[in-house]
Amino acid sequence: xxxxxxxxxxxxxxxxxxxxxxxxxxxxxxxxxxxxxxxxxxxxxxxxxxxxxxxxxxxxxxxxxxxxxxxxxxxxxxxxxxxxxxxxxxxxxxxxxxxxxxxxxxxxxxxxxxxxxxxxxxxxxxxxxxxxxxxxxxxxxxxxxxxxxxxxxxxxxxxxxxxxxxxxxxxxxxxxxxxxxxxxxxxxxxxxxxxxxxxxxxxxxxxxxxxxxxxxxxxxxxxxxxxxxxxxxxxxxxxxxxxxxxxxxxxxxxxxxxxxxxxxxxx
Numbered sequence: 001x002x003x004x005x006x007x008x009x010x011x012x013x014x015x016x017x018x019x020x021x022x023x024x025x026x027x028x029x030x031x032x033x034x035x036x037x038x039x040x041x042x043x044x045x046x047x048x049x050x051x052x053x054x055x056x057x058x059x060x061x062x063x064x065x066x067x068x069x070x071x072x073x074x075x076x077x078x079x080x081x082x083x084x085x086x087x088x089x090x091x092x093x094x095x096x097x098x099x100x101x102x103x104x105x106x107x108x109x110x111x112x113x114x115x116x117x118x119x120x121x122x123x124x125x126x127x128x129x130x131x132x133x134x135x136x137x138x139x140x141x142x143x144x145x146x147x148x149x150x151x152x153x154x155x156x157x158x159x160x161x162x163x164x165x166x167x168x169x170x171x172x173x174x175x176x177x178x179x180x181x182x183x184x185x186x187x188x189x190x191x192x193x194x195x196x197x198x199x200x201x202x203x204x205x206x207x208x209x210x211x212x213x214x215x216x217x218x219x220x221x222x223x224x225x226x227x228x229x230x231x232x233x234x235x236x237x238x239x240x241x242x243x244x245x246x247x248x249x250x251x252x253x254x255x256x257x258x259x260x261x262x263x264x265x266x267x
Contacts, residue, residue, distance in 0.1 A: 088161030
């Protein structure tokens with residue numbers, strides 16, 4: 001019997017159940033997963049477009065897209081990153097009853113959490129594309145790169161999830177630490193401002209922000225939608241990102257294998 005299809009079906013079933021159980025018991029159910037990002041985008045749009053008029057700053061940096069669309073193109077991958085990081089970290093804790101079962105391949109649990117978090121991201125990618133056309137932007141072949149950058153995020157966070165989900169079992173304060181780092185990371189990526197705004201004596205800091213692997217993905221979304229660039233045109237940053245993601249995956253799997261024998265004792 002071929003076990004691969006059975007394993008795939010199991011992962012898919014667990015991922016769907018994981019997504020549904022997050023909102024079980026609430027009247028609106030999974031709608032809450034859609035409401036929060038929409039409200040966040042609307043709030044940031046009001047603050048940075050209406051109050052602070054960041055549109056003028058975008059024009060100064062050569063970006064001609066509507067600010068709300070440019071902002072949403074950055075927030076959609078960031079919401080995905082934030083959600084998958086937090087959910088992936090809880091993989092072994094939330095499924096502790098499976099961790100204690102010798103016959104279950106618990107290495108699949110971070111993958112289950114990642115797929116469960118991808119459903120909302122797929123929806124918001126669709127919303128982003130719809131907004132793109134509503135604002136009168138012309139269709140561009142470069143848009144087909146959006147799934148590629150989503151895959152980049154999936155691989156990046158999956159590697160990190162093996163580390164956080166393993167360590168948090170022994171160090172529960174990691175939840176709060178990661179939450180704080182995510183708040184800092186939203187500004188360090190950057191999401192609501194463009195790196196081209198760093199000029200003069202601050203221009204040297206651009207390389208620092210580009211070393212953030214999430215910047216590669218967020219900037220990739222925007223380049224695919226507004227600048228008409230292919231990912232391979234970014235040169236060294238492509239090699240840097242994939243080297244970082246692969247090393248993170250290898251390191252994450254090592255941490256997982258080293259700590260796995262002690263999971264049942266702590267849980």
